[in-house]
Amino acid sequence: MPVIDVTKDPSALTMTIVAEFPVPVRRLWDAYADPRQLERFWGPVDWPATFTRHDLYPGGESHYVMTGPDGQQAGGYFEYLAVDPGRSFEVLDGFRAEDGSKDRQMPTMRMVFTFEETDAGSRVTTTTHFDSSEQLEQLLGMGMEEGTLSAMGQMDSVLADRRSFAAGQPVRTQLIGEDRARLSRVVHGSKDRVWRAHHDPELLTRWQLGPDGWSMPVCEVGTAVGDTYRYEWEQEGGGTGSASRVRSWRSRPRTAWSPRSR
Numbered sequence: 001m002p003v004i005d006v007t008k009d010p011s012a013l014t015m016t017i018v019a020e021f022p023v024p025v026r027r028l029w030d031a032y033a034d035p036r037q038l039e040r041f042w043g044p045v046d047w048p049a050t051f052t053r054h055d056l057y058p059g060g061e062s063h064y065v066m067t068g069p070d071g072q073q074a075g076g077y078f079e080y081l082a083v084d085p086g087r088s089f090e091v092l093d094g095f096r097a098e099d100g101s102k103d104r105q106m107p108t109m110r111m112v113f114t115f116e117e118t119d120a121g122s123r124v125t126t127t128t129h130f131d132s133s134e135q136l137e138q139l140l141g142m143g144m145e146e147g148t149l150s151a152m153g154q155m156d157s158v159l160a161d162r163r164s165f166a167a168g169q170p171v172r173t174q175l176i177g178e179d180r181a182r183l184s185r186v187v188h189g190s191k192d193r194v195w196r197a198h199h200d201p202e203l204l205t206r207w208q209l210g211p212d213g214w215s216m217p218v219c220e221v222g223t224a225v226g227d228t229y230r231y232e233w234e235q236e237g238g239g240t241g242s243a244s245r246v247r248s249w250r251s252r253p254r255t256a257w258s259p260r261s262r
Helices: 025-033 133-141 144-152 155-160 162-167 191-199 201-207
Strands: 003-009 014-021 049-054 061-067 073-084 088-096 109-118 121-129 172-176 180-184 214-220 228-235 242-248
Touching: 003 144, 014 144, 014 155, 025 109, 025 121, 025 155, 061 088, 133 144, 191 201, 201 214
Parallel strands: none
Antiparallel strands: 003 014, 014 121, 049 061, 061 073, 073 088, 088 109, 109 121, 172 180, 214 228, 228 242
């Protein structure tokens, strides 16, 4: 169990949960920043969560649904009040009605998540702020503490499963307008290493090969406006098939790095 301390303070109307893990703080942050990882531990063991929206920036929102063993569902949302990437974020945590709207009849809590390094790895401190002692008692009576501990008890396996998690994620395709498409995939590596993999000819020839049995004998990379790049592929073993691509940079190359790339 990663949780090392639970403190309920009725006078301050807070509940604070501290958990520690033997991983770098950035790895711990990624588990919260990536919805596919977060949903593996946000809900209790018997109420797993599914996130349908996860916009981790000030003013953004996250939407999720937890599903019980009998198929019953409970929806929730975050409203992000503040985000300091890699260090902390603050949300309003509330309930959603069956139609997906925010349920204003149910209580809303302010939660602050703080991430910090330790000698053995990293620590996340979650502080929940309640509006009143009645609200605190109501939510604790609904099993909030037990549910949170059950959920966080799953985090060790999520954090240890970084390599297999990334390997199992498919490339996602998103159509943008009529003639553009965005391809994205979770990659667990530093920004510099991922950038090099797309601009170093030696690295490009090791992965951008297309179907099995093809190689890239020509890899000329352009990095500045006005440059051109040229790729050529050919079948190995004396095959006659070949393909090539030549393109010039019309604007400065840009790469949008999400919090999931580390």
